[in-house]
Amino acid sequence: MSATDVTLLTAAAAVDAIERGELSAGELFEAYRAAAAGDELNAYLWVAQDAPAPVREGAPLAGVPLAVKDLFCTQGVPSQAGSRILEGYRPPYTASVVAELAAAGAPLLGKTNQDEFAMGSSNENSAFGPVLNPWDRTRVPGGSSGGSAAAVAAGSAPWALGTDTGGSIRQPAALCGIVGLKPTYGTVSRYGMIAFASSLDQAGPLTRDVTDAALLLRHMVARDERDSTSIGFPGEIALPASESLEGIRLGVPEELSDEGVGIERGILDAFNATLRLAEQLGATIETCHLPHAPHALSAYYVLAPAEASSNLARYDGVRYGARVEDGGLVGMYTRTRSEGFGREVKRRIMLGTYSLSSGYYDAYYGRAQRVRTKIADDFRAAFESFDFVVTPTSPSVAFELGAKTSDPLAMYLNDYCTVPMSLAGIPAISIPNGLSDGLPTGFQLCGPAFSENRVLEAAYALEQAIGFDELARRARA
Amino acid sequence: MIDREQVLHVARLARLELTDEEVGRISAELSDVLGHIEKIGELDLDDVPPTTHVVEVSNALRPDIVEPSLPREVALANAPAVAASGFLVPSPQADAEPS
Amino acid sequence: MTEFEPVIGLEIHVQLSTRTKMFCGCALSFGEPPNTLTCPVCLGLPGTLPRANAQAIHFGLMIGLALGSDLAPRSIFHRKNYFYPDLPKGYQISQYDEPLCRGGQLGEVRIHRVHLEEDAAKLVHAGSSGRIHGSDASVVDFNRGGTPLAEIVTEPDLRSAAQAREWLTLLRTTLRRLGVSDVNMEEGSLRCDANISIRPVGVTELGTKTELKNMNSFRFLERGINAEIARQEALLRCGGQVVQQTLHFDPQTERITSLRSKEEAHDYRYFPEPDLVPVATSEQMLEAARSAMPELPAAREERLQSLGVSAASARQLAWRTELGDYFEAALAADGAEPQPLANWICNELVARVGEDDPNASKVTPDALAKLVALVRQKAVTIGNAKLVLDRLVADGGDPAAIVEAEGLGVMAGGDDALDPIVEAALAANADAAEKIRGGNMKAIGAIIGHVMRETKGRADGAEVTRIVRQKLGL
């Protein structure tokens, strides 16, 4: 196989090829290393120089390399969370999930660009410059896991790790035409993930197809002694096989699938076309209701910045990262933080500090937590009548670089369809759903907590019916 | 809705320094976002319990067993300023003195 | 002139004697070189997460049981947000509105709450020798950072500095007895802040309080509180007002200074710690705490009194655990009346060993019990028994053997040797003999003194008195 040929294989196919002896892990790593080093999308912030130590005999991922979002701590390797304040920071330890995957045979290929501290939906908030969308380099790849999404879509990584707080895996996956999955909160360890909003952050796979997502996730879910909120996964993640949706009931929430709430016409057309495909596969489709979903974004933009304002207090110039002297201590703190953080991060720290501050807690944080309860209740009620709830992933296709940077509210609306699942802590997947105006769109499917296997199975059936994989492959070529 | 004074107070709490231009811009932006957020004020949530954790686990306690600590040079490796085997900082006492 | 009454509440931070820190596996520090007991978690490195120490929760429950608190079936941790170089995450993980224990009482003081939290690191002022030219610098040592603390908050039930000091002694003994802390104020494992206000006697509402910090010994606690009471009283007497603030007591100068800095008032922005899950106190955890409970000083005091020990001795023995243990060991050895034994320990032995643990002295509880028995059997006089105790403290040994070797045994009644000595004493003190004959028994002191000198203290005073009365025909 030629170097380009091997990077055309899905990760699962590459594992098979290595196991059959048709491909060497070293050859595959080198092909991807070269592709990542030659990346023109600014998707990578660091690429491995040397071949990794050979993976152990029988390692299930066989040496297929992995691109990892910058915010995962990797021992001795820059881990900067896309921020100037952590420029050059090399942690003395490795994130649990990255270590697990390396042990399973997926060595580190590179660290991918992202919005600073995962705050953003376009990757324009990276201190190291924006990532370009491989489908159209004048457009954003989505965010905050934009580097991971672009690398997988462009074929410079077989698969990648991202994190999702309010849509940061699913939205860039949709905008780049790949698969992105946010698992049930607590199934994947957060230890070593540089925190944005602790009660929402969850690591997940960005892959070329649903099978790869299942394969990577299988080796990610685990209870981790170092993460008190980690619960692991009951059973094992299976590789999906069914091509039928016989007897499956899909609920389409009015609140998240209407042009009236700002979803582009082309996105809705592609979404509705896939609903018809689902019917052909045997599914029943009905409208469902998530009455509090329209308030999800408000609750999210209270809770996430509040937690972030506290999580980011540790960047004070004392133990690591950048420091700007200013004579006194308070001066050192304020100059370090003012020069180290980018505009969006400062905006959210301000928002979060304000909503937690004396006199405002009940009106903002307290209420937002109650809205969160109502949203989880809405989903619970929906899952009594439906197997899955489905929506478009992103209200729009990839937009032009700079189009929304001066309007935070417009930028925040990108998360409109993905935030409710994050607040409820339930698993949700975005799969490529054809094109609108020549740009990818995403179809989102979510189920109750721990229903990953059923979610993957249904997503796989839809993926086969949509047949987007060939299109994506052409885009990469 | 959020005025310059409040912005400056919050910035002090968050140890951020804002230029005059930033204060104006951020107070406008935050007012905008808060205006949107305040729609949750319309909901009747009186009897609704707050969600602090979406997963229902408790305890997750750690046994009291000593694990190895980092060698000091590793602990200090990323520090911007080091002295006397510790992390060097401007003295907080200097700030506390009346100016 | 208006009389003022002080109203005092205490906030006590107790370092728990776990093996490891509150939220990570680093060993607790006992003066190791700086920054040798740290890990990614207690340095607050990006991406790290806390995990609560089960033993700290266990100790917290024991403290709650000892103080008669309500143990919460569910408690949670909050983040207390503020910037300081000794606080690596920019927040302290502490319990806020759902603490582990609520309410309770110890002695005459009601307990408001007990909660768990992590200690800050140590900040050492380095003067202007730092790297930054011309400005003062400090150095942070994170060894102590993350040490588990129990914070005990009392209701404002104390009315004087002396009472505060005495009550804190009871609390310290109770905690030491529980084995949950070293409770050493000088070493910082017991730290006490006081909330102090004063009000005119008879008034029920509370005056404006101040918070006094940094009283790092029992002596300074009492002095600091008294100084602050005096300051408030002087202020009110000349028409001023007490301002709510945090104050610092300087033990060297006994001066009180305001800790208020030029920065804004604190706004800690508490919110539930999302990285930790709630602590659900299970029946199993409660049972483990209950079965680990030793007898506490208050209960011991009561039990000792019921054995017949006087109130004063019972308190002393119960509040100084090592004295109580010594007493119980001696009582077990001899089984005689408890009160004389208690007297010998609380007065004579304590006078000789001071603050030291008598169990570590050369006087075994068994030897002391034997000595007290010799006194009871009138085999040795009290005066000579004290000499024997001196010998025991110096060299140890068996009291009976010392009495024998030194010839300190009592000259008992019917001893032919005693009569002539009494006779001689009467002759030598004719004045005294005359007074006794006239009914003034106080004058017998001179006779007894004379006999004691002659017998080197071996004579029994009662026996001498009997012989004197006999000789004088009384």
Ligand SMILES: [Mg+2]
């Ligand atoms: Mg405290």
Ligand SMILES: [Zn+2]
């Ligand atoms: Zn540690």
